[in-house]
Amino acid sequence: MIQHIDVHAVLQEFVSGVYADLVTRPTGRVVREGIERVMASAAGDVAITRIDFTGVGCIDYSCADEIVAKLLRHRPAVLVLMGVSDGHREAIEPVLAGHRLAALIERSDGTLEAIGAPEVAMALLAELVERRLAAPTPGGTFALSQ
Amino acid sequence: MTRLVEVPSQFDDRSFDQFAGAFAEATKDGERLLFDAHAAEWASPYGLVGLLAAGQAARGAGGAERPLLTAPTQSDVLTYWTRAGFFRAAAELFEIHGKLPRAKPAEDSDVLLPVTPVRAAEDVHEVVSNIQQRASAILASELGLDPKATMGFAMALSEACQNIVEHAGTGGWVAVQAYHWRRKLAKRVVVIAVADAGVGFRHSLEPTQSKRFGERWGDAAALEAALIQGVSRFRDPGRGQGLAGIRRYLARWDGKIAIRSGTARIAIVPKWDDDVPLKDGLPAFPGAQVLIIIPEQGTTKQ
Numbered sequence: 306m307i308q309h310i311d312v313h314a315v316l317q318e319f320v321s322g323v324y325a326d327l328v329t330r331p332t333g334r335v336v337r338e339g340i341e342r343v344m345a346s347a348a349g350d351v352a353i354t355r356i357d358f359t360g361v362g363c364i365d366y367s368c369a370d371e372i373v374a375k376l377l378r379h380r381p382a383v384l385v386l387m388g389v390s391d392g393h394r395e396a397i398e399p400v401l402a403g404h405r406l407a408a409l410i411e412r413s414d415g416t417l418e419a420i421g422a423p424e425v426a427m428a429l430l431a432e433l434v435e436r437r438l439a440a441p442t443p444g445g446t447f448a449l450s451q
Numbered sequence: 452m453t454r455l456v457e458v459p460s461q462f463d464d465r466s467f468d469q470f471a472g473a474f475a476e477a478t479k480d481g482e483r484l485l486f487d488a489h490a491a492e493w494a495s496p497y498g499l500v501g502l503l504a505a506g507q508a509a510r511g512a513g514g515a516e517r518p519l520l521t522a523p524t525q526s527d528v529l530t531y532w533t534r535a536g537f538f539r540a541a542a543e544l545f546e547i548h549g550k551l552p553r554a555k556p557a558e559d560s561d562v563l564l565p566v567t568p569v570r571a572a573e574d575v576h577e578v579v580s581n582i583q584q585r586a587s588a589i590l591a592s593e594l595g596l597d598p599k600a601t602m603g604f605a606m607a608l609s610e611a612c613q614n615i616v617e618h619a620g621t622g623g624w625v626a627v628q629a630y631h632w633r634r635k636l637a638k639r640v641v642v643i644a645v646a647d648a649g650v651g652f653r654h655s656l657e658p659t660q661s662k663r664f665g666e667r668w669g670d671a672a673a674l675e676a677a678l679i680q681g682v683s684r685f686r687d688p689g690r691g692q693g694l695a696g697i698r699r700y701l702a703r704w705d706g707k708i709a710i711r712s713g714t715a716r717i718a719i720v721p722k723w724d725d726d727v728p729l730k731d732g733l734p735a736f737p738g739a740q741v742l743i744i745i746p747e748q749g750t751t752k753q
Binding site: 321324325326328329330331332362363364365366367369370390391392393395396399400403 | 572609
């Protein structure tokens with residue numbers, strides 16, 4: 306089963322209804338805890354959690370660390386990031402590399418891209434294929450199987 | 452008795468040490484201070500937020516009486532300081548003398564972000580939200596930055612402001628402005644200035660870093676640890692990302708960062724600038740003052 310978590314909705318519910326940006330460490334902490342709460346409340350076996358950043362404005366390094374890096378370090382399921390803009394990547398990629406972590410980004414066409422520490426990213430993609438959660442596409446990329 | 456602190460007529464990061472020297476001398480005996488800006492001809496955002504930090508420190512040290520401030524007498528200077536939001540912030544700190552214009556802080560000019568107080572995470576949210584609305588056009592069309600750079604700019608601004616919230620132990624101010632920098636570059640630049648009169652980098656990092664540096668420990672070593680080595684007072688391995696992220700952003704856009712704290716100043720100096728990377732033994736000034744400059748893209752005068 307794939308669980309979908311709307312980060313913008315979590316931000317608005319747990320922090321403020323008017324904020325669109327993921328900035329400052331306290332905000333990141335509250336949003337991560339909100340995401341963890343949503344993850345914990347899922348019914349059934351969750352193999353993949355889609356963390357959807359659509360609607361989020363700016364992400365700073367502190368929030369990228371507090372949300373993405375910490376979720377990945379304690380991941381209960383495979384995390385796939387979606388709705389990630391070039392600006393979001395600017396914050397997320399160096400934070401992941403700094404921690405020697407990797408994450409999968411699901412592009413708008415459904416293909417997957419691994420970002421972060423290269424060897425960890427390759428291992429992550431291989432793990433998904435091995436668990437039949439992702440499969441190669443005719444275009445030479447990978448996509449989620451479900 | 453009142454001690455006089457003269458505000459340099461051209462008040463920016465270059466003349467700040469002169470101002471800090473006068474401030475350090477005047478605060479020796481705890482008397483009330485008079486900041487005299489009547490002859491000011493120009494002030495950069497760094498000068499304006501630095502003056503507020505001095506007022507904050509003087510107010511903290513001087514007991515019940517607020518320090519005095521003589522406003523500039525030149526009407527265009529006075530108007531600019533007002534449009535930049537300086538007097539709105541200064542009214543809380545100083546007893547201001549001089550006739551102030553009624554102009555509101557600018558909303559349609561090169562003042563991308565008027566002087567804005569930063570005390571808590573909520574203030575950083577406001578700053579980031581406001582700057583994204585106002586800065587994207589200037590960054591892309593006037594500075595030739597990729598439109599994607601706007602978000603990086605907001606990130607850098609956010610991290611610079613968070614240093615106050617997380618480390619200063621008090622509030623501070625931020626201001627962002629675009630202007631034509633004839634003297635140095637003959638180009639347009641966007642400048643972020645952030646200042647506080649809090650505990651400073653040395654005090655913040657002392658519990659975790661002083662032993663490592665041994666006898667070298669001081670303001671310069673603390674700045675080096677924070678900006679060059681990316682260390683933080685927190686033991687969480689994810690900390691220290693902010694300044695490292697700012698450095699990456701500035702490296703991509705040929706920008707500059709300089710941080711002054713206590714008696715030292717450190718800078719990442721791009722090719723177009725002749726600043727020195729590290730200065731120590733400067734006149735003591737409380738807190739931290741951060742300057743970030745992003746130049747118009749293209750060939751730069753060196």
